[in-house]
Amino acid sequence: MKNLIALIPLLPLIGFLINGLGRKHLPKGVVGIIGSGTVLGSFIISLVIFLQGNFSATPIKYFDFINVGSLQIPFAFQVDQLSTLFLLIITGVGFLIHVYSTSYMHGEKREHFGRYFAYLNLFVFSMLLLVMGANYVIMFIGWEGVGLCSYLLIGYWFKNIDYTKAAKKAFVMNRIGDLGFLLAVFWIIAKIGSVQYEDVFTAASLDKLTPSDITGITLLLFLGATGKSAQIPLYTWLPDAMAGPTPVSALIHAATMVTAGIYMIARSNALFVNAQVTNTVIAIIGAATALLAATIALRQNDIKKVLAYSTVSQLGYMFLALGCGAYTAAVFHVMTHAFFKALLFLGSGSVIHAMSGQQDIRFMGGLKSKLKITYLTFFIGCLAIAGIPPFSGFFSKDAILLSAFEHDKFLYAIGLLTAALTAFYMFRLLFITFNGGFRGTEEQRHHVHESPAAMTLPLIVLAILSIVGGFVGVPEVFLHGGERLGEFLSPVIPTAHHTISHSTELMLMALTTVIAIVAIVIAWMRYRNYKEEQNGALGKLLQNKWYVDELYDSVVVKPINKLGVIANHYFERSGIDYLVNGVGRLVNYGGRQLRWMQSGQVGSYVLLMVISMVAFFFLQFFLRK
Amino acid sequence: MGITQILFWILAAASLLSALMVVISKSPVYSVIWLIVTFFTISAHYVLLNAQFLAVVNIIVYAGAIMVLFLFVIMLMNLNKETEPQKNRWLKLIGAVAGGCLLVVMVAALRDTDSRMAQLGSGNIGLIQNLGAVLFKEYVVPFEISSILFLSAMVGAVVIGKKEDSKVVDIAGDEAKRRVAEARESMGV
Amino acid sequence: MDIRYYIFLSLALFVIGIIGVLTRRNAIIVFMCIELMLNAVNLLLVAFSKMHHLAAGAANPTAGSEAQLFVFFIMVVAAAEVSVGLAIIVMLYRNTHSVDINFLNRLKH
Structure with missing residues (x-):
């Protein structure tokens, strides 16, 4: 068992070494097989561990990592329910995206193809370290590793100076957050003398912390999370990070890396439940980010930028949940979001692929008939993110809104507004891209074709997951013995009990759904046949992203x-x-x-x-x- | 003041004077001669101290062998000229002053050392038989090693002094052969 | 005889040797001055030897003989040194047709 667990991160590392060192000699097919195969191996092992079901919070120690005086930091993994869930998401979605990449990146030169897969494998390795580590230091190693890979992959086409600038921006922004994380870890070491989760989260350790300690530590941890998970004020790197290849955006900047902040806070829930100030800050920043990013997404014309802002907005949702103490809901949304956002990104990649690199939706349109599978799966993704039942996004978003409603009505209102905006801009994107007449060049018109199976198959799998993924967390209202996810995670994350009556809950759900449907209808009416938009003052403000970058x-x-x-x-x-x-x-x-x-x-x-x-x-x- | 003391002072004055003359003399040959005089006065000091073995060795080795070597070299190179290129006047002055300073400092430092007597005219450790006994009993190994030192110095001197060009030796050989041949001819053989 | 007189005499001879080394340019004279310095040291050694002999008295009849042997070995070394040194001077003369030590400035390079 111990060795099997060690294999999970080791396989992608081996893949990274083979692909990285042999990138000039290995043919593309071999590189693709090694890159995807190692991740598939990790996924299978994770699945085995999940199915065996004997989780424990005791860390599995491999060797002494740092051993100085009284401070002992072992290199240890902790495979409990929370990390297993993340393992499945990372390796599962990661595998699909690897397969997708073999086709999407096929036009690259052999050397760069190998480099791409080496980075991707290194990323998976780092991400696995991040979620499997049994202490904050191992988590920090993974945290820095994913930051590095993100930088490398955003700047993958390093000959374009704008892309390298975007990579630099992402890296610097992340560093600001990382500093917060690092300081928090130092603070924990200074006060508790250990960074092992099992030591830190005990009642005895928590007693050593004064309320101001807890507030300070959690605020610093949250600063780290804002960097990695693109929250106000450090979110501006994520839209720029779309400079990387689309599968990278799907894997790193939608499904996995950006959720590291949520994982970290969910993991540290024992610290956060006692920090009221921090929770308020998290909830407010989450709600504000969700709303701000959603408004910006209304007027973006780059297909990936819309998705990027939508990601920021959804991450804001998750932080709203965390701030309201609904850790399960946040993790649930991480999971469903991983499915549908990866699906949407990969779908957009398929569209870009078909349009020979065109990313501006104003020059698309009418792709519905030509890209049938892409359209269908994209449509499912949009329904999921808009929160239409019974798609996965509905359940997770509903859980978040419910906890927000419990917690603070104002935050709930913002969440609801954001949900409406989300539905609106996603369907705006869908209609402009796929409906109406074709607005591209003649050359593109001839070129447009459905993507090969290696790209459509991951889309289909993710579409299915987007439909059914929500059922792991069906609320009690619909199904007796629901909330299976919460139950599963309960050893790590204490279950929150709702105090709201079932009728109120049902009403809230109906409200959300109706609002989303209304937003979709409005979007249908406005964007069914796309015409050039006249930008008012507000439109200009939104198009320029509230001038935050300029600010x-x-x-x-x-x-x-x-x-x-x-x-x-x-x-x-x-x-x-x-x-x-x-x-x-x-x-x-x-x-x-x-x-x-x-x-x-x-x-x-x-x-x-x-x-x-x-x-x-x-x-x-x-x-x- | 006994006769030995008077002798000491006379000898001291003589050795200092002759040493000064070594440095002052313009011609190298005069310098050599004055140096030989100095060595003789020092040998006389040895006799005064009843170190007869060293007195004899000093004369044989220094005044005899070494100084003769010096003279040979000077004469071989025909250096007996008084036109030695002169050093910079300032450098000379500085050199003299530096030496003088050293003397002053040392004398000043050693001025008030304990007054202890050196045995003059008596005591027989300096006699050949006593020194020889010690030399060949306790110091026989260094003595033998010194012979190796001599050997290596000899080899070194030959190697350094040899003409580097091996052709020269051959020419010399040819020259000798030619001369031999000439001599034979003249003798009518 | 007071040992200090011997010390001062030796010092004076030694310093005269030093001054000779510093002020003359003829390599042979410089070399002779070095011999002078060696002799000054020898004289002092012998004087010390006799001083120790007197101090030891009848208790140790061979006291002080080491110093005289030391002088003997110094003479040995000096003789060897002279033979090599003169060979070097001869070579110097052969190469430069001068025995001026200012030509020996290769250390600069």
């Missing part, structure tokens, strides 16, 4: 640049440079002045010797007495 640019980047220029000019040039050059010049000058001493003539050396002998004896006999 950051002028508030953070420019002053720092200015500071840099000033520092460069005054401290570097006239301070440090001057000093350093001065030392150099002094040595140079001294050397030139002392050159006569090294005449090379024996006589002068003897003279110096005698003089120093005099000095030595003088010191010896007269001064040391």
